[in-house]
Amino acid sequence: MTEPVAADASITDLLRSLVEDANHLVRTEIRLAKAEVRESLTAATNGAVFIAVGAVLLLGAMFTLLGAAVGFLTPLVGVGWAAAIVGGVTLVVGGALVATGGRKLQVTRFAPDRAAASLRRDAQAIKGTD
Template structure:
């Protein structure tokens, strides 16, 4: 009987184990090939999605720039163009400054160490120590 044949009632334990090893090895190889193919397809879709997000970002930037130009043009109806551009620029800088300060505060509040996790681990260690001392 070969490693690729089907088990029968007359097969010895050794032959059955050999078949099991061969079939398990083939199954693992097949599953690895399937996982590689699925990963490649997933990576392809992720790459296309990332590219489309980039295109969307570029168009969003152009859209915002157009809206800013429209704001300048609208103000230019009642003010000189240079004054309209100056006002819109000042507003944009103010919004950017507020966003920067808010972001800075958020970064400062962020802790590089997960405080609750560290505290939980310390509590767990202390509990194990206490349980160990109680047994002795």
């Protein structure tokens, strides 16, 4: 921000100061927006890493449990039907989970809300309305 101008400053000095202040304001708002987006992306990336590691571990456990379920059902309905039943149930549950996760991801916002609110306040201040 520029230093306050003297009371006897010329119109040119006042306009120069206004332009410098406006440029400073815009640069500051851009830095705020970048920081806000970076913060959102970092949080999303950290969450994605935990999800990926957890998914790999769960995948191994799931294969083990599915094999056990097929082994449990085999004496009752035969190996073919046991595999079909376990596979079908797994398909339905997995599809429901993927659909739910997809809907939740659509809700995630990466917009710089604080920067946008700050810009709106600045615009109102420039207009002289509160």
